[in-house]
Amino acid sequence: MREDKQLPDSHGYFEEFGGKFVPETLMPALGELETAYEEAKRDPSFWAEFDSLSRDYSGRPTPLYFAERLTKHCGGAQIFLKREDLLHTGAHKINNALGQGLLARRMKKRRIIAETGAGQHGVAAATICAKLGLDCIVYMGEEDVQRQALNVFRMKLLGAELRPVSSGTRTLKDAINEAIRDWVTNVRNTYYLLGSAVGPHPYPVMVRDFQSIIGKEAREQILAKCNRLPDYIIACVGGGSNAIGIFHPFVNDKNVKFIGVEAAGRGIKTGRHAASLVAGTVGVLHGTKSYVLQDDAGQILGTQSISAGLDYPGVGPEHSYYKSIGRATYVAVDDKEALKAFQLLCQTEGIVPALEPAHAISYASKMAGSLNKEQIIVVNLSGHGDKDMDIVVKALGVKL
Numbered sequence: 190m191r192e193d194k195q196l197p198d199s200h201g202y203f204e205e206f207g208g209k210f211v212p213e214t215l216m217p218a219l220g221e222l223e224t225a226y227e228e229a230k231r232d233p234s235f236w237a238e239f240d241s242l243s244r245d246y247s248g249r250p251t252p253l254y255f256a257e258r259l260t261k262h263c264g265g266a267q268i269f270l271k272r273e274d275l276l277h278t279g280a281h282k283i284n285n286a287l288g289q290g291l292l293a294r295r296m297k298k299r300r301i302i303a304e305t306g307a308g309q310h311g312v313a314a315a316t317i318c319a320k321l322g323l324d325c326i327v328y329m330g331e332e333d334v335q336r337q338a339l340n341v342f343r344m345k346l347l348g349a350e351l352r353p354v355s356s357g358t359r360t361l362k363d364a365i366n367e368a369i370r371d372w373v374t375n376v377r378n379t380y381y382l383l384g385s386a387v388g389p390h391p392y393p394v395m396v397r398d399f400q401s402i403i404g405k406e407a408r409e410q411i412l413a414k415c416n417r418l419p420d421y422i423i424a425c426v427g428g429g430s431n432a433i434g435i436f437h438p439f440v441n442d443k444n445v446k447f448i449g450v451e452a453a454g455r456g457i458k459t460g461r462h463a464a465s466l467v468a469g470t471v472g473v474l475h476g477t478k479s480y481v482l483q484d485d486a487g488q489i490l491g492t493q494s495i496s497a498g499l500d501y502p503g504v505g506p507e508h509s510y511y512k513s514i515g516r517a518t519y520v521a522v523d524d525k526e527a528l529k530a531f532q533l534l535c536q537t538e539g540i541v542p543a544l545e546p547a548h549a550i551s552y553a554s555k556m557a558g559s560l561n562k563e564q565i566i567v568v569n570l571s572g573h574g575d576k577d578m579d580i581v582v583k584a585l586g587v588k589l
């Protein structure tokens with residue numbers, strides 16, 4: 190990576206990736222958002238409130254925990270876990286929802302719209318809207334509404350209005366399309382609170398900046414504990430927000446290697462997976478140019494993963510850039526391996542991970558065995574597994 194260059198450029202490009210592929214009617218709204226964010230970014234009082242609520246409301250800083258028994262079990266490198274699972278609402282998503290919620294309030298937009306797949310971002314957005322006294326409308330595919338009844342109830346309890354989406358495959362990508370449509374129509378009073386480091390500029394940068402608190406803390410914590418930086422940082426990649434959040438503060442530390450772990454679902458060869466960087470091609474989805482799962486005609490393909498949070502056919506443009514320059518390596522772990530790692534972490538550490546970071550745990554634990562005991566791996570434990578109990582019960586064939 191060349192350090193003389195500030196990326197993304199003023200049009201939101203990381204070399205060939207990123208940009209703003211949106212209807213003409215949204216360009217002014219993106220411009221307004223960019224200006225507001227640039228101003229907020231330079232305003233110490235904005236960050237003071239972000240830090241204060243991150244601490245007192247979300248529960249930061251999260252610990253960096255040495256997983257001693259997991260390390261012993263793997264028999265090699267030392268494995269540390271960044272405990273985002275301990276945050277309010279159980280995952281890293283609250284970092285982004287808080288940052289954007291504060292920005293929306295600053296822009297005097299009191300009507301917040303959000304999209305959600307499994308409901309995790311919907312819950313985080315509804316939570317922050319309740320906290321800040323903002324109206325919240327969440328778009329969710331009808332298929333997901335049925336599969337995630339409990340999260341639907343949670344969002345309603347938190348005061349959000351739920352709008353089921355019946356177009357397309359009736360899942361996350363259709364919910365995003367519908368949210369964009371709403372934004373086009375109601376752009377004057379509406380803030381679109383996007384849930385990952387995807388979408389048109391400035392979302393990928395903004396979400397990265399809010400999630401970078403993970404990597405900033407991890408950097409200080411590993412230096413305090415080990416007096417040196419880690420050899421590897423490993424994180425799961427759906428849209429890519431938890432991964433870019435822990436990677437980015439280490440980007441100029443050339444000896445720290447980044448590994449992003451995507452969902453191989455039933456197996457890359459079956460075509461039933463969600464591994465955009467590993468198995469996709471360059472295209473445009475939801476306003477940004479990046480790696481996408483698409484057919485030869487550019488139609489977006491269906492995805493599959495045991496973890497709803499990784500089940501997305503695109504990925505943030507900064508990851509595509511890191512892939513293209515070799516700054517990060519992207520791999521994929523399938524449903525079965527993730528499920529095994531899920532159980533391994535339960536039994537060795539007494540920590541129930543979400544199925545998304547179980548993919549990262551799987552890759553880390555296999556890799557650790559091939560490294561020596563002096564080496565250090567930091568895994569971003571992006572969320573807690575309570576939300577996944579039903580899925581795990583079914584996947585293991587257990588009768589309750």
Ligand SMILES: *Cc1c(COP(=O)(O)O)cnc(C)c1O
Binds near residue numbers: 281429572
């Ligand atoms: C949503 C989610 C993810 C995937 O989203 P990213 O933007 O890739 O981080 C990962 N882990 C958990 C726990 C999630 O809820």
